[in-house]
Amino acid sequence: MIEEIKADYCIVGGGIAGILLASKLIASGKKILIVDQGPQFSEEDRANMLLKSKENLNDFADYNDNVHPSVVTPLSSASPEGQVVEWTNYRLFGIGGTALHFEGIMMRPTIEDMSVKTLYGYGRDWPITYSELEPWLLKAEYEIGVSGNDDNPYASSRSKSFPMPGHAFSYFDSEIFAPALKKIGITGHSCPRAINSIPYKGRSGCLACRACKFCPSGARYSPDRVHVPILEKHDNVTILDNLSVRKLETNSKGDKIIAAHATRIQDESPVTILAQNFIVAMGGVETPRLLMLSANNGVHNAGLGNIGGQLGLGFSDHPTPYITFDVGQSVGSRLGFETMISDHFRTQSNRAEQPTFSMFASPAMDWFPVGNEATQWTTQNNVLSLENIHKGIPQMATLSAFTEIEGKGILELDKSKLDDFGSPVTKITMRLTDWDRRGPASWLSWRLK
Ligand SMILES: Cc1cc2nc3c(=O)[nH]c(=O)nc-3n(C[C@H](O)[C@H](O)[C@H](O)COP(=O)(O)OP(=O)(O)OC[C@H]3O[C@@H](n4cnc5c(N)ncnc54)[C@H](O)[C@@H]3O)c2cc1C
Numbered sequence: 001m002i003e004e005i006k007a008d009y010c011i012v013g014g015g016i017a018g019i020l021l022a023s024k025l026i027a028s029g030k031k032i033l034i035v036d037q038g039p040q041f042s043e044e045d046r047a048n049m050l051l052k053s054k055e056n057l058n059d060f061a062d063y064n065d066n067v068h069p070s071v072v073t074p075l076s077s078a079s080p081e082g083q084v085v086e087w088t089n090y091r092l093f094g095i096g097g098t099a100l101h102f103e104g105i106m107m108r109p110t111i112e113d114m115s116v117k118t119l120y121g122y123g124r125d126w127p128i129t130y131s132e133l134e135p136w137l138l139k140a141e142y143e144i145g146v147s148g149n150d151d152n153p154y155a156s157s158r159s160k161s162f163p164m165p166g167h168a169f170s171y172f173d174s175e176i177f178a179p180a181l182k183k184i185g186i187t188g189h190s191c192p193r194a195i196n197s198i199p200y201k202g203r204s205g206c207l208a209c210r211a212c213k214f215c216p217s218g219a220r221y222s223p224d225r226v227h228v229p230i231l232e233k234h235d236n237v238t239i240l241d242n243l244s245v246r247k248l249e250t251n252s253k254g255d256k257i258i259a260a261h262a263t264r265i266q267d268e269s270p271v272t273i274l275a276q277n278f279i280v281a282m283g284g285v286e287t288p289r290l291l292m293l294s295a296n297n298g299v300h301n302a303g304l305g306n307i308g309g310q311l312g313l314g315f316s317d318h319p320t321p322y323i324t325f326d327v328g329q330s331v332g333s334r335l336g337f338e339t340m341i342s343d344h345f346r347t348q349s350n351r352a353e354q355p356t357f358s359m360f361a362s363p364a365m366d367w368f369p370v371g372n373e374a375t376q377w378t379t380q381n382n383v384l385s386l387e388n389i390h391k392g393i394p395q396m397a398t399l400s401a402f403t404e405i406e407g408k409g410i411l412e413l414d415k416s417k418l419d420d421f422g423s424p425v426t427k428i429t430m431r432l433t434d435w436d437r438r439g440p441a442s443w444l445s446w447r448l449k
Pocket residue numbers: 012013014015016017018035036037038090091092093094095096097098099100101102103104105106107243244245246281282283284286290
């Protein structure tokens with residue numbers, strides 16, 4: 001017999017979106033069920049990952065290493081055209097989701113970002129204005145705990161300051177990055193972070209220990225540490241981990257989801273979830289995929305809710321091109337995260353002609369503990385060895401940009417490749433347009449080719 005679970009609200013996906021929504025629904029008194037196909041990590045798991053990361057002298061030890069292999073849903077990587085992006089190891093599967101290891105940069109959109117079609121002729125306008133969105137951004141900042149100063153001359157208005165002051169600028173940011181920006185008339189300002197600069201709501205302030213992916217002090221926001229313990233105190237909330245939702249079922253008219261069909265990861269037993277409301281919060285890849293996998297031969301032939309045929313189109317990301325260069329002086333140590341950013345090119349560029357971007361910089365080699373930079377150099381067949389990097393680049397810095405792209409990526413099912421449950425995996429093809437290539441993404445077009 002198939003196990004049946006009933007709830008008023010079923011939230012599929014225990015990432016930051018699902019967990020925050022659940023925490024807002026508590027007060028309704030309704031029965032809330034959160035389902036995630038990954039596990040709930042313990043503090044011991046986290047400590048072991050940190051230890052492994054330190055022992056191996058790389059920062060690739062990560063949460064997905066500690067989950068059942070069926071859970072880490074692969075992406076297809078074969079494509080005749082465009083750039084196929086391998087995100088398998090960046091998305092995290094487990095309670096807390098990808099925000100378990102995010103960097104916590106809390107960028108807000110600008111007023112102009114909300115109307116790009118009207119103002120500049122590309123992309124789409126938001127259906128709401130910045131002033132309608134702003135109170136919600138503020139609520140999220142206070143809920144999560146964001147540090148930042150009101151020193152960004154390029155930002156759109158805020159109705160209230162950040163919940164915490166910004167982090168003191170690092171040596172690199174105050175002594176090297178800010179003066180370099182100033183020379184060319186650009187302002188560097190605080191970088192809003194979901195990392196406590198001072199103790200906040202019972203959590204520690206940042207201790208500058210540089211292990212941010214696992215943040216032993218809890219200063220960096222992580223949904224499983226902050227909101228899950230609140231949810232667990234309420235009898236009307238149930239969190240089920242290791243339960244993978246495979247298909248959503250609608251009523252015969254096709255206008256309401258009535259059931260989710262799921263499989264327990266450990267023993268592959270089937271579970272049917274019946275709920276009044278379903279919220280699909282499985283992230284930007286798995287959400288459209290589940291809608292595609294839930295196509296039926298009645299109303300939703302091309303995927304659940306895909307009335308306009310837009311499902312999977314307009315897939316986007318923010319490429320982060322970077323260059324590493326010799327500063328000509330010692331750059332000091334990386335704090336673990338950048339304290340300064342510049343939004344200059346988010347407002348001061350001719351946006352109809354080229355994409356906007358934010359810029360930040362940091363000492364190149366000092367990722368925790370050696371990490372990305374060393375690995376990038378070696379995998380790109382550079383002659384530098386880890387040892388040489390240790391000795392040779394104390395003067396090297398990395399300048400990076402978060403850049404806007406038009407969003408012409410395509411997400412589709414690859415029926416030639418199945419996951420462990422027999423469902424087609426997702427293929428994402430990022431397509432960069434000529435406009436995209438006029439932005440800083442072109443710096444690194446060799447990497448994307
Ligand atoms: C390295 C890195 C750094 C980042 N830094 C920043 C940053 O500084 N600032 C910022 O704003 N954003 C950042 N992001 C992006 C941000 O982390 C994500 O956009 C955000 O965490 C997504 O949250 P989500 O809840 O929508 O989805 P996710 O976090 O992906 O959560 C989805 C959940 O759904 C579950 N799930 C998936 N499929 C199923 C299924 N079939 N059944 C049941 N459960 C399922 C997954 O296990 C997962 O827990 C970063 C991302 C990465 C990878």
